Amino acid sequence: MNLTGRQKAFFGAFLDLYHQSQEPLHYTQIAEKLGVSAITAYDMLRILEKRGLVHSQYMQQEAKRGRTSIVFVPTEEAQRIVTTLTGEIKEYHDWEQVREHVLKKLATNQTDEYHDLVEELLDRLPAVNTPMLFITEMVAAVIISLQLSHSDLVDKLRAAGFPKETGLSALEGLAVGLTLAERMNRGFLKVILVQNQRFAKMLAACSGENHERLVAFVDELMGTMNRPTTSQENE
Numbered sequence: 001m002n003l004t005g006r007q008k009a010f011f012g013a014f015l016d017l018y019h020q021s022q023e024p025l026h027y028t029q030i031a032e033k034l035g036v037s038a039i040t041a042y043d044m045l046r047i048l049e050k051r052g053l054v055h056s057q058y059m060q061q062e063a064k065r066g067r068t069s070i071v072f073v074p075t076e077e078a079q080r081i082v083t084t085l086t087g088e089i090k091e092y093h094d095w096e097q098v099r100e101h102v103l104k105k106l107a108t109n110q111t112d113e114y115h116d117l118v119e120e121l122l123d124r125l126p127a128v129n130t131p132m133l134f135i136t137e138m139v140a141a142v143i144i145s146l147q148l149s150h151s152d153l154v155d156k157l158r159a160a161g162f163p164k165e166t167g168l169s170a171l172e173g174l175a176v177g178l179t180l181a182e183r184m185n186r187g188f189l190k191v192i193l194v195q196n197q198r199f200a201k202m203l204a205a206c207s208g209e210n211h212e213r214l215v216a217f218v219d220e221l222m223g224t225m226n227r228p229t230t231s232q233e234n235e
Contacts, residue, residue: 003051007044007047007048009034010030010034010041010044010048011048011053011078013030013033013034014030014045014048014054014072014074015074015078015082016033017029017030017033018073018074024057024059024071024072024073025071025072025073026069026070026071026072027041027042027045027070027072028041030044030045045072048072049072052075052077052078053074053075053077053078053081054072054073054074054075054078055072055073055074055075056070056071056072057070057071057072057073058070058071059071091130091132091133092132094130094133095132095133095136095213098133098136098137099136099217102117102121102136102140102221103220103221103224105117106144106221106224106225107224109226109228109229110228110229111148111228111229113228114144114147114148114228115148117140117144118141118144118145118148118188119188121137121138121140121141121144122141122188122191122192122195124137125137125138125141125191125195126191126194126195131202131203131205131206131210132206132210132213132214134195134198134199134202135168135199135202135203135206135214136214136217138171138175138192138195138196138199138202139168139171139214139217139218139221140221141188141192142171142174142175142192143157143174143218143221143222143225144225145188145192146174147225147228148228154222154225157174157222158222158223162218162222163215163218163219163222164215164219167215168203168211168214168215168218169200169203171199172196172199172200175192175193175196175199176193176196
């Protein structure tokens, strides 16, 4: 939605009022809610109309027969945008929960916790359809698997500039490279290779802002991991 911050606030106020009243709104109602002049409210509604977010129409005033006033209603495009934004908010909330869960598991530095986390991520992966969650779980599963098979590979990847310099697309090659790890579970590798075909499509579907979040997460993930130890080694 190509709107300024002020226009977004105005649009949000308009939608709030419309959903409360469930009837067309006069620009003076918006002016009163936001504490702006009627002229300012009218001008802003006309801007939203040019953006295809509201539609103006004339409505006869019951108190003054023969007199009409101009009112505004949201368009189908506005409703679509609201639905999209709601979905994005939910996806971000779900992503934050997954992110915190993964980092908390890694902080234990326990081999069994690492194995359990990889299995958990790969079990969920086929059913994940939102780009941020899919990429997060795919990247985490691959990188943790690399750490388990060859503990120095993650440090080498960071030294080579992954993910900030090479980009997340390099993960496709990493997933294929896991097939060379003799100690990797064959069942895990099969899932990774199958889901790897979806990775590029999911990555392309991410917005620039979400892509930056994912790169930051991967960098944090790699910085959190150490060589995992078994419970017996800690005893």
